[in-house]
Structures are given as structure tokens and as C-alpha cells.
Amino acid sequence: MKLNFELPEKxxxxxxxxxxxxxxxxxxxxxxxxxxKRKESWFxxxxxxxxxxxxxxxxxxxxxxxxxxxxxxPMVGNAYIKATVDGRVxxxxxxxxxxxxxxxxxxxxxxxxxxxxxxxxxxxDNDKVCPVCGRxxxxxxxxxxKCSKKGQAVKQIVTMAKPYMIFMVISLxxxxxxxxxxxxxxxxxxxxxxxxxxxxxTKEQFFKYMFIVIGLGLGAFFLNIVAAISDNNFTQRFAxxxxxxxxxxxQSLSVSYVSNxxxxxxxxxxxxxxxxxxTFIRTVSVNLIKAVFLFIVATVMMxxxxxxxxxxxxxxxxxxFYIQIGAWNKFMKKVFKxxxxxxxxxxxxxxxxxxxxRVVKVFGTEKRVTAKFRKLARxxxxxxxxxxxxxxxxxxxxxxxxxxxxxxxYFFGCMAILGETMTLGELVAFxxxxxxxxxxxxxxxxxxxxxxxxxxxxQRVYEILNQVPEIRDQNTSxxxxxxxxxxxxxxxxxYNSYDHxxxxxxxxxxxxxxxxxxxxSGSGKSTLTNLVCRFYDVNEGSIxxxxxxxxxxxxSSLTSQIxxxxxxxxxxSGPLFxxxxxxxxxxxPEEVIRAAKIANAHEFIINLPDGYDTWVAEGGSNFSGGxxxxxxxxxxxxxxxxxxxxxxxxxxxxxxxxxxIQEALQRLIEGRTTFAIxxxxxxxxxxxxxxxxxxxxxxxxxxxxxxxxxxxIYYSLVMAQRTMAKRKGKTDTVSEILAN
Amino acid sequence: MSExxxxxxxxxxxxxxxxxxxxxxxxxxxxxxxxxxYPCVQLHRSFxxxxxxxxxxxxxxxxxxxxxVREIGNDKKKEIGIIRDLNEFDAVTxxxxxxxxxxxxxxxxxIRIISIREEFGYRYWTxxxxxxxxxxxxxxxxxxxxxxxxxxxxxxxxxxGNRFQIPSFSQIESKTRKQIEMFM
Numbered sequence: 001m002k003l004n005f006e007l008p009e010k011x012x013x014x015x016x017x018x019x020x021x022x023x024x025x026x027x028x029x030x031x032x033x034x035x036x037k038r039k040e041s042w043f044x045x046x047x048x049x050x051x052x053x054x055x056x057x058x059x060x061x062x063x064x065x066x067x068x069x070x071x072x073x074p075m076v077g078n079a080y081i082k083a084t085v086d087g088r089v090x091x092x093x094x095x096x097x098x099x100x101x102x103x104x105x106x107x108x109x110x111x112x113x114x115x116x117x118x119x120x121x122x123x124x125d126n127d128k129v130c131p132v133c134g135r136x137x138x139x140x141x142x143x144x145x146k147c148s149k150k151g152q153a154v155k156q157i158v159t160m161a162k163p164y165m166i167f168m169v170i171s172l173x174x175x176x177x178x179x180x181x182x183x184x185x186x187x188x189x190x191x192x193x194x195x196x197x198x199x200x201x202t203k204e205q206f207f208k209y210m211f212i213v214i215g216l217g218l219g220a221f222f223l224n225i226v227a228a229i230s231d232n233n234f235t236q237r238f239a240x241x242x243x244x245x246x247x248x249x250x251q252s253l254s255v256s257y258v259s260n261x262x263x264x265x266x267x268x269x270x271x272x273x274x275x276x277x278x279t280f281i282r283t284v285s286v287n288l289i290k291a292v293f294l295f296i297v298a299t300v301m302m303x304x305x306x307x308x309x310x311x312x313x314x315x316x317x318x319x320x321f322y323i324q325i326g327a328w329n330k331f332m333k334k335v336f337k338x339x340x341x342x343x344x345x346x347x348x349x350x351x352x353x354x355x356x357x358r359v360v361k362v363f364g365t366e367k368r369v370t371a372k373f374r375k376l377a378r379x380x381x382x383x384x385x386x387x388x389x390x391x392x393x394x395x396x397x398x399x400x401x402x403x404x405x406x407x408x409x410y411f412f413g414c415m416a417i418l419g420e421t422m423t424l425g426e427l428v429a430f431x432x433x434x435x436x437x438x439x440x441x442x443x444x445x446x447x448x449x450x451x452x453x454x455x456x457x458x459q460r461v462y463e464i465l466n467q468v469p470e471i472r473d474q475n476t477s478x479x480x481x482x483x484x485x486x487x488x489x490x491x492x493x494x495y496n497s498y499d500h501x502x503x504x505x506x507x508x509x510x511x512x513x514x515x516x517x518x519x520x521s522g523s524g525k526s527t528l529t530n531l532v533c534r535f536y537d538v539n540e541g542s543i544x545x546x547x548x549x550x551x552x553x554x555x556s557s558l559t560s561q562i563x564x565x566x567x568x569x570x571x572x573s574g575p576l577f578x579x580x581x582x583x584x585x586x587x588x589p590e591e592v593i594r595a596a597k598i599a600n601a602h603e604f605i606i607n608l609p610d611g612y613d614t615w616v617a618e619g620g621s622n623f624s625g626g627x628x629x630x631x632x633x634x635x636x637x638x639x640x641x642x643x644x645x646x647x648x649x650x651x652x653x654x655x656x657x658x659x660x661i662q663e664a665l666q667r668l669i670e671g672r673t674t675f676a677i678x679x680x681x682x683x684x685x686x687x688x689x690x691x692x693x694x695x696x697x698x699x700x701x702x703x704x705x706x707x708x709x710x711x712x713i714y715y716s717l718v719m720a721q722r723t724m725a726k727r728k729g730k731t732d733t734v735s736e737i738l739a740n
Numbered sequence: 741m742s743e744x745x746x747x748x749x750x751x752x753x754x755x756x757x758x759x760x761x762x763x764x765x766x767x768x769x770x771x772x773x774x775x776x777x778y779p780c781v782q783l784h785r786s787f788x789x790x791x792x793x794x795x796x797x798x799x800x801x802x803x804x805x806x807x808x809v810r811e812i813g814n815d816k817k818k819e820i821g822i823i824r825d826l827n828e829f830d831a832v833t834x835x836x837x838x839x840x841x842x843x844x845x846x847x848x849x850x851i852r853i854i855s856i857r858e859e860f861g862y863r864y865w866t867x868x869x870x871x872x873x874x875x876x877x878x879x880x881x882x883x884x885x886x887x888x889x890x891x892x893x894x895x896x897x898x899x900x901g902n903r904f905q906i907p908s909f910s911q912i913e914s915k916t917r918k919q920i921e922m923f924m
Contacts, residue, residue, distance in 0.1 A: 033767050035843050037872035071803055076788075077903035078846035082768075082780075082803070089780055090766030094843075097901035098876075153860070337922060344882075456880075459860045 001105055003027060011040055011056050018058050019046030025109060027102050032059070033094045035078065043093050043106065050110065052093055060092070070110040072103055074499065081107060101496070120540075153462035154455075160241060161281055167234035168285050174227035175290045178220040182436070183297060185216045186429045194425030231286070235278050242274040242461065249464055254471040255535040256495070269464050273457035280454030288447060291440035298437040305430050306422065309412050313405030313434055317441055320401045324445045327394040335390060339383040346376040398445075402438055409434055471537060471555065479557040482642035483546045484511035484673035486532065490541035493531060500539070501527045503696040514674040516684030518714060519693035525677045528693070529645045532675065533562055545643075563641030563672075565665075567648035569632035571620030576605065577612040579620075579631055583639035595638040600664040601630035626657035633664050644669060646676040650683055658683075681721055690714065754798060754821040756828040761836050769840050771798065771820065778802070778820060783840055786822075789889035796823040796841075847895065847903040848874055853916045862899070863923070869904065876902060885923040894920065 003025045007015060015023060029041040032054050040056035051061040062085055070083045080094040081103060095103060112119045161168075192209045195201035250258065250266055258266070302310035353360060353369050360369055409431055416422035486509040494500040502524045509515055517525040530536060531543060534550050543550045550558060563583070571579050580595060581587040587595075592612065596602040604627055608614045620628050629649065636644065646665060650658045666686065669676075678684050690707055692700035692714045700712050707714035760772040761781075771778040780802050786795035798820045826834055848869035857864040863878045876898040878884040885896050887909070894906040906912055906920070 031871070035846055035871070037848075037874070069803065075843070076845045076847075077901070078843070085766070088764075088766055089768050090764075091768060096846075097898075100901070334921070341924070456858075460880075463861045 001102055003102060003105055003109075005042075007042060007044070007053075008040065008056075011042065011053055014056075014058055015042075015044050015051065015053065018051055018061050019044070019049050021047035021049070025106065027106055028099060029054075029093055029095050030099070031078075031094055031096065033080065033091050035094060043095075043103075045106070045109065045113070050092075062092075064110060064113045067110070068114050070107045070114065072100070072107045074100065079103065081110075083110070104496075104499070153458050156462060156465070157242075157277055157458055158281065160245065161234075161238045164234045164237045164241075165285075167230045167237075168282075171227040171230040171234070172286050172289060174223045174230070175286065176293060178223050178227070179290065179294050179297065181216050181220045181223075183301065183433070185213055186301075186432045188213050188216075189432060190423075190425035190429035192425070193428050194423045197424075231282070235282065238281065239274055239278050242277060243270055246270045246274065246461060246464055249467060253467055253469045255530075256470060257467065269460055273461050276454050276457035277461060280451065280458060283447065283450055283454070287443060291443045291447075294436060295440040295444065298433050298440075301433050302430065302437065305426060305433070306416070309409060309416075309430065312408045312412060313437070316401045316404045320398045320441075321445055323394065323401065324398050325448070327390070328449060332387070332390050332394070335383065335387045339380070339387050342376070342380045342383045346373070346380050349373060349376055402441070406431075406434065471534060473554050474551065477552055477554045480546070480548055480553045482558075482561045484642045485509065485546050486643070486673060487544040487547075488528075488541070489544065491531065491538050491543060492540040493527065493536065493538050495527075495536070501696050502531070504541070505696075505698060507691065507698065507701065509673055511673055512671050513688045514669055514676060514686060516687035516690040517675060517677045517693060518681065518684065518690055518717065523693040524696040525693055526647055529564075529647060529675050529677065532643065532645065533564070534558055560639065561642045562645065563636035563639055563643070563668075564645045564647070565629070565632050565636050565649040569620075569628050571616050571623070571628055571631060573616055573618045575612070576608075576614045576616055576631070579616055580612075580634045581638060583635050587638050591638060592634075595634040596630075598637050598664060598667050599630045599634035600660045601627070601634050604630070626654070626661065629657075629661055630664065633661065633668060637668055642672060644672045644674040646674065646678075648677055648679065650678070650680075681718055692717075752819070752821040753824045756823075756830075756833070759829075759833075761829075761833050763836055763840065769836075773820065781820065783823075783837065783844060785841065785845065788845060789893065789895075792841075793826040794824060796826065796837075798823060845903075847905040848872075850896070850904050850906050850912070850916070852913050853919055856919060865896075865898075867904065874904070876900075876904065885920060887924065894924070 004023070005026045005028060007023070007026055012023070015026075023044055023046060025045040027043050029038070029043050029052065031037050031041060038054045040053060042053040044051050044053065045064075048065065049061055049063055050067075052059045067083050067085045070081055073080050073082050074097075078094060078096055079100045080091045083090060083092050085092065093103075109119050188209050192206065192213070196206040196209065247270055250270070299310070299314070302313070350373065353373070360366060409427075413422065413427040413430065417424060417427060488505045488507050491502060491505040492500050493502045505528065517528065519525055531538060532550075534543075534555060537551065545553065545558075572582070577589070577592050580592050584591070589612075593602060596605055596612075605612055605614070614622075616622065620631075623631070633649075649665065650661050662683065669686070676684060676687060684690060685704065687704070689701065689703060691698045692707065692712070694713060700707055700710065700714050702710070708718065754773065758774050762770045762772075764770060768780050769782070771781045778800055780800075782799045782801040784797040784799060785792055786797060800818060800820055823829075823837075826837055829837065848871040851868045851870065854866040854868060854873070856866075858880065861880050863880055863884075864875070865878065866873065866875050877900075878896060878898050883897070885894065887893065888895050892909050894909045896904040896906075898904070909917065909920075912920075
């Protein structure tokens with residue numbers, strides 16, 4: 001993170017005079033404490049002072065030794081630093097969210113300097129900057145908008161299409177041949193009309209010409225089939241490659257990227273955008289060339305046949321072009337966008353209501369829901385009518401303008417025939433070619449819009465393909481057979497690096513130990529286990545497994561040796577046994593049954609009509625919470641993990657099921673290093689040690705008995721739960737009395 | 741018939757006559773209420789879009805004990821009370837509260853768009869706001885330019901978590917309105 005920006009010369013001079021020491025850190029502010037935007041606005045730290053600059057002038061200077069308790073306070077859309085200056089609480093700087101991460105580090109530095117401690121900046125990496133222009137890149141992307149040219153994106157995508165381009169070339173050549181054939185056909189129409197219908201021609205000649213015309217037509221027909229097959233080959237193969245590339249990329253990206261993006265967005269990029277790109281490549285490589293070729297050939301032929309008439313029919317073309325584009329930009333774009341939005345709204349409302357139908361029924365809000373949906377549906381209809389009306393107006397209008405040329409042909413053609421400067425056959429031929437002139441014209445009119453749409457998809461796919469995963473194996477990363485000794489050394493971590501969820505965590509866990517993590521929601525328990533799995537990298541400190549930094553262990557090697565059972569476990573739709581052996585795809589049926597037996601799942605599975613072949617519905621909706629839990633445990637057992645993470649694995653279950661699952665878990669835990677998170681403290685009774693967490697720190701550590709004796713947080717938690725259990729007991733008795 | 745469950749919890753409304761808000765020269769909002777001095781308080785709107793002037797939670801923001809380990813469940817930084825309506829306060833106090841809220845919910849108001857460029861899944865804006873010219877970046881796609889509240893206010897969220905607003909969309913210059921309509 002860049003914390004020492006170069007100040008402009010003028011400002012630098014004033015700052016140096018004020019500090020009377022070197023500038024150690026200088027970070028842009030952009031506004032004053034009252035939120036007013038300022039030019040030349042900086043926060044600067046020297047050896048013993050900090051100061052602020054506004055509009056190029058020194059605003060405030062303070063000795064760091066006179067200050068304490070620097071604190072970063074995120075607001076909404078901005079943040080500030082609060083500190084005690086000369087014994088008085090003050091807001092000393094305000095800034096936009098753009099620089100909030102930077103100020104997170106500045107606050108750490110100030111606190112360390114105020115406490116006379118050595119300054120430790122763990123994150124000494126530079127901002128991600130564009131290697132070409134040096135501009136700071138947007139978080140979560142590796143693309144510099146200034147230097148990444150659209151051409152580059154197109155080039156990369158086209159390169160991916162290269163192996164299949166041969167299919168494209170084949171169909172293009174065929175299309176060109178058929179175009180020539182269809183134009184050739186025209187000359188025979190002329191001959192048929194002039195020589196045969198106009199008299200003078202023989203029957204043989206007529207049949208000969210007809211034979212040639214039909215032959216040319218059939219030839220074009222079959223060639224077109226070959227071209228279409230070739231075209232299809234290109235489309236399918238290229239789409240497959242592109243989709244696979246996007247999908248592979250998504251799989252390789254870190255949890256933080258994927259959880260920040262919406263599933264819908266990722267699905268769109270994998271399917272809709274790749275489709276759009278396919279259309280784009282076909283449009284540019286075949287349709288455009290074909291249309292331009294046909295357009296040029298038809299134009300040349302018309303000019304050769306009768307240049308005056310050719311010019312007459314070409315005149316309305318630019319007007320039609322202009323009306324089409326103008327109508328789109330002025331009216332249609334907005335209406336069709338409105339239609340899309342209206343459709344989206346109606347669809348997502350429908351999706352919401354159908355998913356939450358139980359809530360609708362429970363509160364009896366069917367009428368209200370229906371009324372709202374009716375309103376949304378009406379909006380879709382209104383927008384659609386508007387759109388269609390515009391299409392109905394402008395479509396025919398353009399056609400009429402183009403057909404003005406057609407009328408001109410008849411008019412001037414007839415005049416020419418009467419004046420004997422043209423034959424009837426020539427008119428027929430000219431007219432046929434004129435038709436061919438209009439077809440590509442229509443296509444060319446629509447093409448800019450198509451290409452513009454496709455470019456958005458090209459950019460979106462290019463962006464995802466060029467993402468670099470945040471969590472990566474290093475060159476030095478190796479496979480490691482995990483024993484199970486885990487050590488946290490000074491680990492601090494935040495999903496936003498300015499807002500730490502874990503602070504200076506230190507502990508050592510021996511192989512086979514079971515650790516219970518206790519603490520209220522948001523205290524950092526699940527985050528701690530996420531770091532063990534290396535879903536995220538620590539901001540400060542290190543995590544070691546068997547003395548080896550987890551960043552030096554290959555990710556696949558690490559995760560394959562960690563088993564996780566969560567409160568809500570995801571089952572994929574498919575056969576039940578496939579779900580169990582998800583963690584070990586080559587497991588034998590016997591192994592699957594053994595795992596299920598250990599997980600106390602075998603009994604219920606064997607009683608299902610389809611046993612282990614039972615089809616799991618989407619999201620596992622045909623299984624109860626307890627059943628899903630046991631399937632997940634069986635899955636974890638099968639992978640034989642060295643480290644096990646149980647995150648509220650039994651909290652959602654009834655007492656009897658919980659007992660069964662506890663028993664299963666106990667078998668699973670045996671001999672494995674285990675982190676178990678539980679709110680119900682009774683479930684942690686077998687833990688070797690308990691870590692009590694609060695506000696991102698481990699505040700108590702010890703066995704159940706030790707912690708009870710200490711009478712600290714753990715003690716009060718146990719007491720609170722006991723009181724609750726007693727109250728619950730009383731309630732039960734009351735309800736029993738009522739029931740009787 | 742017993743009282744409704746809704747009535748079983750009281751809201752501690754702050755009595756405008758008893759409350760004395762002040763902004764110190766060090767820009768900290770303080771409160772004196774019923775003889776108690778709160779050296780640092782924060783205001784959180786309950787309904788920032790639909791009802792920005794009512795139901796404002798006044799919260800103790802004294803960080804002086806930040807390193808002490810608290811007993812679980814006993815959060816010191818609690819709600820002091822709720823302001824039912826800003827209009828209940830006298831003009832001077834109202835001004836102080838408005839000023840504080842404007843800073844907490846920092847969103848420069850867009851006056852007009854200077855330029856917009858779309859590239860590689862992002863939209864790059866240069867706009868003139870009441871706080872000066874701002875440049876920011878938003879993601880393409882839904883949820884970055886949205887109408888809120890009664891529907892005439894538009895919020896724009898950038899990639900860093902900054903917010904920009906158009907307080908009255910129907911009143912804004914028509915060229916800017918047309919441009920923004922396309923992103924909503």
C-alpha cells in the first residue's frame with residue numbers, strides 16, 4: 001500500500017518547514033473535516049509530528065507525543081480519524097472511502113509512534129498499479145481502463161477462436177461462391193425473358209436455361225447446407241472453449257472474489273456473454289464480409305447494367321440508414337431498455353414470491369402480492385406495446401423509403417423499354433439484383449448496434465479472464481502431508497484490511513487436539529477457521545501447519561486434507577452416493593457404506609426406497625437438516641482429513657438427532673486436529689481446550705474446568721446458558737400442565 | 741384483553757427540552773441529557789431514505805475504554821435514545837443535527853454530468869457536485885444507480901463505497917437525467 005506520495009514542490013517546501021524533519025508518510029485527503037472538497041489536501045507524518053494541508057496551505061500541526069488513541073471511524077460514504085489531542089477528543093482528518101484502507105495503516109502507524117513502539121507495517125506491498133501508465137487500479141480488477149484497449153480484448157478473444165477459424169473460412173468461401181452463383185442466375189433470367197418469352201428462342205434453349213437456373217439453385221442450396229454445418233461447428237466448439245475458460249477462471253479465483261460477485265453475474269458471463277461473443281465473431285467474420293461483398297458486387301453490376309437507374313435506387317439508402325439509426329437512438333433504445341428493466345422487475349418479484357410462498361400464505365397476503373404482480377405485469381405490457389408500436393412505425397417506414405427505389409426502377413425501367421434502350425429481360429435482371437442490394441443493406445444498418453452490444457460482452461469476459469486470483473500457489477509451494485500441528489503467530493485479518501476481524505492471534509495446537517471456539521456472533525470464530533483453510537490470506541503474521549507456512553503449501557494439497565462440516569451443508573443435486581463421495585470420487589461402494597455407518601447415516605439411507613441411489617433434489621430439499629448433516633459428516637469421513645472444522649455442526653438439530661450426530665462426530669474427531677465452533681457449550685464437553693473469543697481476540701484459553709474456576713467470560717456464558725435451560729425446563733412443565 | 745405485544749417495549753424518545761446538543765471546536769458532537777454529559781455521540785438514521793428526519797438513534801460513541809474486555813452481552817456503546825422528529829428541536833439545535841447528519845451520510849449531490857465512459861465492466865464518471873468536481877468509478881450492472889425513498893431521489897454507489905446523490909431527479913438538468921435514466 002502506497003503511504004508516501006510525492007508532494008508537489010510548493011507544498012513539500014511548506015511541509016518540510018513545518019515538520020523540521022523528513023516526511024515519512026504523505027497520503028491524500030481530498031477534503032477537510034467539515035466535508036468540503038479541497039485541492040492540494042494532504043495528511044503528512046514526520047518523525048515527531050503529523051500535519052494536515054488544505055488548498056496547499058498548512059492547516060494544523062501537532063506533536064504525535066501529545067496525541068493518543070488514534071481511531072479510524074467509518075461513516076457512510078466517508079470516514080474520519082478520531083484522536084485524543086492534548087487530552088481532548090478531536091476529529092483530525094476526514095476522507096472519502098477511496099483512501100480508507102490507506103488510512104487504516106496510517107492510524108496503526110500513528111498509534112505505534114504515539115506509544116513509542118517501532119512502526120510495523122505488515123502490508124508493505126505497493127498498490128496494484130498499471131505496469132504501463134502507473135495508474136492505481138480499481139480493487140478487484142487487474143485491468144487498467146486507460147491502457148486496456150478494446151482492440152486488445154477483441155484480439156485475445158479472437159485468438160481463442162483461431163483453432164476453429166478454418167470452419168469459419170470454409171463457410172465464408174462457400175457463402176461467397178453461392179453469392180456469385182446467385183448473381184450468375186440473374187443473367188439466365190434475363191436470357192429466358194429476352195430470348196424465350198420475347199420470341200426468337202427455341203424450346204431447347206428454354207429448357208437449357210431452366211436447367212442451368214435450377215442447377216445453380218440446387219448447387220447453392222447444398223453448398224449452403226455445408227456452410228451451415230461448418231458454421232455450426234465453429235459456434236459450438238468456440239462457445240465450448242470460451243465457456244470452459246470462464247468457468248475454469250471462476251474456479252481458480254479466491255473465495256473473496258466469488259463471494260463479492262453475484263451468482264447471476266457469473267452465470268451471465270459464462271453463458272449469455274459467451275453467446276453474445278459468438279454472435280459477434282460470426283457477425284464480423286462472416287456476415288459483415290458477406291454483406292459487404294454482396295453489396296459491392298450488386299452495386300457494380302447495377303452500375304454496369306444501367307448507371308442512371310442504379311444511382312436512382314441508391315439515393316434513398318442513406319435516408320433509410322439515417323432514419324433507422326436516428327429512431328433507435330432517439331426513441332427505441334430507451335423503450336427497449338425500459339422493457340428489459342420491467343421484465344427484470346416482474347421476473348425477480350415472481351421469483352421472490354414463489355420462493356417465499358409459505359410466508360405469503362402464513363400472513364395471508366395473496367391479494368396484496370397479486371395486486372403488485374399485476375402492476376408489474378401491466379408495466380411490462382405497456383413497455384412492450386410502446387416498443388412494438390415504434391417497430392411497427394419505423395420498420396415499414398424504412399422499407400417504404402427503400403422501396404421508393406423499387407418504384408423508380410419500374411418507372412425508369414418502363415420508360416427505357418418504351419424508348420428501346422433497355423430490354424424486358426434486362427429490367428427483370430436489374431430488379432433481381434436491386435433486391436439483392438437491399439438485403440445486405442438491411443443487415444449493415446443493424447450491424448453497428450449488434451457490434452456495440454457484443455463489445456460489452458467482450459469486455460466483461462476479457463475482464464474475468466484476466467483476473468489474477470488473490471490466493472495463489474507460489475513457485476516454492478509444495479505438497480505437504482499434514483500431521484496436524486497448527487500455529488498462529490501474530491495473526492491479524494480483516495475482510496476489509498482497515499477493519500480487523502482478528503487481532504494479534506497467537507496459539508499453538510498439537511496434533512490430534514480438539515479445540516472448542518466459543519464467543520458471541522461476530523467475535524471472529526468462523527473467520528479463524530476460514531484462515532486455516534486459506535480461503536483468505538492473513539494481513540499480518542503467519543499460520544503454520546507442522547512448522548510450514550500455509551502459503552508454502554499447495555492449495556489443493558491443503559484443502560484436500562481439511563474436512564469441514566457446517567451448520568448448513570450444501571448437497572449437490574444428483575445421486576446420494578455421489579454426494580458422499582464428493583470428497584473422494586474414486587471411493588468404492590464399500591467405503592461409502594462404511595463412511596455412512598460411522599456418520600450414523602446408513603440406517604436412514606438404507607430405509608429409503610432407492611437407498612444410496614436416492615436422487616438428491618436441488619439444494620438437498622428432500623432431506624431433513626439432520627439427514628443432510630449426517631451426509632456431510634460421511635463426506636468428511638471419506639476424505640480422511642488431518643484437520644477437521646466443525647462450524648455449528650449440530651446447532652440446528654433436535655436433541656435426539658444431535659446425540660446421534662455427536663456420537664458420529666466423536667468417531668470422526670478421534671486422532672484429528674479439530675476446531676469446533678458451538679454456541680451450545682455442552683457440545684464442546686469433549687474439547688481438550690477452549691478458546692474464548694471476543695472482538696477478534698482470544699481472551700481466555702484453557703480446559704472447561706480451568707475456565708470455570710477463572711470465573712471470566714466463559715463462566716458467565718455457562719451460567720447464562722444454565723439459567724436459560726432452567727427457564728426452558730419450567731416452560732416445558734407449564735406447557736405439559738396446559739396440555740393435560 | 742392484555743396489551744399488544746408491540747406495546748411491551750418502550751422507545752426512549754429524547755425530550756427536545758431536556759437535550760442539549762453541541763459540536764465542539766474539535767468537531768465532536770456532544771450531548772447533555774437529564775444531567776448526564778455524553779462527550780461523544782453519533783446519530784444513526786433509522787430510515788435514511790424514506791424518513792430521514794424522523795426516528796434518529798442517538799448513540800454513545802465514547803471510545804475511551806476501547807481496550808477493556810467487556811462482559812459479553814453488555815455493550816457499553818448503546819443507544820441513548822431516539823429523536824422522534826428533528827422538527828421538534830429549535831432552529832439552532834436543528835442546524836447542528838443537520839450538519840452532523842450531512843457529514844455522517846456523506847453523499848455529494850450531483851449537479852450535472854461532465855463525462856461518462858464505459859469500459860471493461862466499469863463506468864467512469866466525471867461529475868460536478870455541490871462539493872466540487874468528482875471523479876469516480878461504478879460497476880456496470882444493477883444496484884449501482886438506484887432510486888430510493890419516494891422514487892425521486894437517486895443514489896449512485898462507487899466501487900470504493902463512496903456515495904453520490906441526486907436529491908431531486910425530476911428537477912435535474914434534462915441531459916444529465918436522460919443519461920442517468922439509461923443506467924437505472
